[in-house]
Amino acid sequence: MTSSSPVRVDLDGNTIKPLTICMIGAGGFIGSHLCEKLMNETNHTVLAVDVYNDKIKHLLEPESVPWTGRIQFHRLNIKNDSRLEGLIKCSDLTINLAAICTPADYNTRPLDTIYSNFIDALPVVKYCSENNKRLIHFSTCEVYGKTIGSYLPKDSPLRQDPAYYILKEDTSPCIFGSVEKQRWSYACAKQLIERLIYAEGAENGLEFTIVRPFNWIGPRMDFIPGIDGPSEGVPRVLACFSNNLLRREPLKLVDGGESQRTFIYIKDAIEAVLLMIENPARASGHIFNVGNPNNEVTVRQLAEMMTQVYSKVSGEDSIETPTVDVSSKEFYGEGYDDSDKRIPDMTIINKQLGWNPKTSLWDLLESTLTYQHRTYAEAIKQAIAKPAAN
Ligand SMILES: NC(=O)c1ccc[n+]([C@@H]2O[C@H](COP(=O)([O-])OP(=O)(O)OC[C@H]3O[C@@H](n4cnc5c(N)ncnc54)[C@H](O)[C@@H]3O)[C@@H](O)[C@H]2O)c1
Numbered sequence: 001m002t003s004s005s006p007v008r009v010d011l012d013g014n015t016i017k018p019l020t021i022c023m024i025g026a027g028g029f030i031g032s033h034l035c036e037k038l039m040n041e042t043n044h045t046v047l048a049v050d051v052y053n054d055k056i057k058h059l060l061e062p063e064s065v066p067w068t069g070r071i072q073f074h075r076l077n078i079k080n081d082s083r084l085e086g087l088i089k090c091s092d093l094t095i096n097l098a099a100i101c102t103p104a105d106y107n108t109r110p111l112d113t114i115y116s117n118f119i120d121a122l123p124v125v126k127y128c129s130e131n132n133k134r135l136i137h138f139s140t141c142e143v144y145g146k147t148i149g150s151y152l153p154k155d156s157p158l159r160q161d162p163a164y165y166i167l168k169e170d171t172s173p174c175i176f177g178s179v180e181k182q183r184w185s186y187a188c189a190k191q192l193i194e195r196l197i198y199a200e201g202a203e204n205g206l207e208f209t210i211v212r213p214f215n216w217i218g219p220r221m222d223f224i225p226g227i228d229g230p231s232e233g234v235p236r237v238l239a240c241f242s243n244n245l246l247r248r249e250p251l252k253l254v255d256g257g258e259s260q261r262t263f264i265y266i267k268d269a270i271e272a273v274l275l276m277i278e279n280p281a282r283a284s285g286h287i288f289n290v291g292n293p294n295n296e297v298t299v300r301q302l303a304e305m306m307t308q309v310y311s312k313v314s315g316e317d318s319i320e321t322p323t324v325d326v327s328s329k330e331f332y333g334e335g336y337d338d339s340d341k342r343i344p345d346m347t348i349i350n351k352q353l354g355w356n357p358k359t360s361l362w363d364l365l366e367s368t369l370t371y372q373h374r375t376y377a378e379a380i381k382q383a384i385a386k387p388a389a390n
């Protein structure tokens, strides 16, 4: 579809008017996929705000693309730029994705993490509320923290009862570790901004939607250390394991790789966000889990599956010792802690938006690792060969 695309209708059959969307953090992983979707399939205009634009360059550069004029990049840091209010004022909707959201930062840069996820988001909420603009704010599944079940004895049969581990937006408690466990600086900051947004809705009528993503993964997630990011950087698990596979190194399993996650393909998740954008009457005032409850694995199982899939897409045999155990202190430093298990309850998003994820873990890893191999394998070979040549 292009700018001459057919009229779009919402879930209730009403015509959707083209919107101007101020998307903060548009240059990141989720932002880049959302921009792509909005350009390819809708007539909405995006004011893309970020400090970087590498991941959306393909949408900005060509002069002849059908969406020319519907996406503008504004390079600004929302910490200290007076242009932000003007951009929010001239938009119908603001989507805030900007954040420090990499676990390696939560316990090593807790101040930056808290500022980024709470303080820097405050003006965005304030400008939306004061100017009667709709806000879609990206929170996280980490606000649930640990499951109730994790506090039961290891052999308790109650651990098998979904009531003790399924995460529900309106009933599950938020269970964080002690303050010394600075891992929770991120979750705590995200929880407080959720509460502030909710209170702005209750007291001042702010029209809001809060999204809690459950491990969205796919192409363009984070960076490959030493190739398009710092050599010593620690990205999220998909990029860590991709980097190990590309370099033919063992995948590092933190604390035995026993934690469990549900992974969702970015393209499935973006469908849910588009439904929120285009169905304000159904999405406003709600907090939505967005994840795939059918794609649960332990991190060890994820490592095994990624090893098999990478072997298939690269045509290379896997190495003799595909995984190695590391302690969380060694890998992330003092103050790391972990969420034990994350399965989203889907009742609210099913009821309000009729949305369900589609892609299996194997399929999403196959398309993502095909992308990683095509994008990075040659650069890694050259980077590895260089020191030997010198
Ligand atoms: N990817 C996931 O699975 C996931 C899970 C839970 C929550 N989230 C939330 O979704 C949002 C987006 O996540 P992502 O995975 O795309 O992360 P990302 O790091 O790829 O994207 C965040 C973007 O925000 C930008 N940004 C940060 N601070 C900024 C500032 N002060 N001014 C301007 N731009 C700034 C960054 O440059 C980056 O491009 C975050 O709020 C994150 O907490 C994501």
Ligand SMILES: O=c1ccn([C@@H]2O[C@H](COP(=O)(O)OP(=O)(O)O[C@H]3OC[C@](O)(CO)[C@H]3O)[C@@H](O)[C@H]2O)c(=O)[nH]1
Binding pocket: 101, 102, 103, 140, 141, 142, 186, 213, 214, 215, 235, 236, 237, 238, 240, 241, 251, 252, 253, 254, 255, 257, 259, 261, 299, 338, 339
């Ligand atoms: O090399 C590695 C890297 C990580 N692990 C372990 O994998 C689990 C998942 O890690 P990761 O994807 O990096 O992050 P989390 O799921 O813990 O947290 C994210 O979830 C959502 C979000 O809010 C934003 O993306 C973020 O906080 C974990 O158990 C690591 O210890 C590994 O074993 N080896």
